[in-house]
Amino acid sequence: MLSQDLIEKIEQQTRDLVWWKPEQIARGEHLVNNPTKGERSWSVPRSTGKFLHDFVEKEKPKVILELGTSIGYSTVWIASAASEYGGHVYSIEKELHKCAIANENIREAELERYVTITHGSITEVLQDVPALVGDQKIDFIFMDADRGHYHKYFEQLEPFLSESAVIIADNAVNMQVRMRLFLEMLAKKNWAYQIIEMDNGLLFAQKNTL
Numbered sequence: 251m252l253s254q255d256l257i258e259k260i261e262q263q264t265r266d267l268v269w270w271k272p273e274q275i276a277r278g279e280h281l282v283n284n285p286t287k288g289e290r291s292w293s294v295p296r297s298t299g300k301f302l303h304d305f306v307e308k309e310k311p312k313v314i315l316e317l318g319t320s321i322g323y324s325t326v327w328i329a330s331a332a333s334e335y336g337g338h339v340y341s342i343e344k345e346l347h348k349c350a351i352a353n354e355n356i357r358e359a360e361l362e363r364y365v366t367i368t369h370g371s372i373t374e375v376l377q378d379v380p381a382l383v384g385d386q387k388i389d390f391i392f393m394d395a396d397r398g399h400y401h402k403y404f405e406q407l408e409p410f411l412s413e414s415a416v417i418i419a420d421n422a423v424n425m426q427v428r429m430r431l432f433l434e435m436l437a438k439k440n441w442a443y444q445i446i447e448m449d450n451g452l453l454f455a456q457k458n459t460l
C-alpha cells in the first residue's frame with residue numbers, strides 16, 4: 251500500500267530537482283526560473299501513475315520492464331501493484347544520480363524486493379535481455395524514455411515478449427511525432443494499438459488481440 255506522504259514527497263522532488271550541466275551554469279541558465287531548462291525528473295502525472303497501478307493490479311503481469319526510471323515515481327506506482335501478487339519491475343535509467351534517488355524512494359516504499367533498477371543506456375542493457383530478466387518472458391513494458399528510439403528497443407525486445415504482452419508508452423499525444431517509426435513498426439508487426447487521451451496521451455499496444 252503506497253503512502254500518501256511518499257507520493258507527495260516524490261511529487262515535490264519532481265517539482266524541485268533540477269540538474270545543470272557546467273555549460274548551462276556558465277551561461278547562467280540556472281539563475282532563471284524556466285521550467286523547460288535543466289535536466290528534470292519528468293515524472294508522469296499522478297493520474298497516469300494511478301492508471302499504471304490499476305492496470306497492473308488488474309492484469310497482474312509477472313515480469314514488467316520500465317524504460318526510463320528517473321527518480322522512481324512511475325516505478326513506485328507500478329511496483330506497489332506488482333507487490334500484491336509477486337510481480338517484478340525491471341527498470342532502466344542512464345543517469346546515476348536519478349538511480350540513487352529512485353532506489354531511495356523504492357526503499358522508503360518498502361518495495362525493494364519487487365524492483366531492480368539497472369543503471370545504463372537502454373540500447374546497451376537490451377543487448378542482453380536474459381541477463382536482465384533471466385529466462386522469463388516479459389509481460390508488460392512501460393516506455394517512458396527517448397521516444398525516437400522505441401522502434402529499436404521494440405526490435406531488441408520482441409523475442410523476449412510473452413504471447414499476451416502489453417506495451418504502454420507515455421507522451422503518445424504531445425510527442426507522437428517522435429514515435430512515428432515505432433507506430434509504423436507496430437502496424438507492420440501486426441500489433442494493434444490505441445491512444446488513450448489522458449494526461450500526455452498513453453499508447454496502449456498489444457499483439458493481435460485488440
Ligand SMILES: C[S@@+](CC[C@H](N)C(=O)[O-])C[C@H]1O[C@@H](n2cnc3c(N)ncnc32)[C@H](O)[C@@H]1O
Binds near residue numbers: 293321344370
Ligand atoms: C520521462 S523520464 C521518466 C519518468 C519516470 N518514468 C516517471 O514517470 O517517474 C525519462 C527518463 O529516461 C531516461 N532516459 C532517456 N533516454 C535513456 C536511455 N537511452 N537509456 C536510459 N535512460 C534513458 C532519462 O534520463 C529520464 O530520467
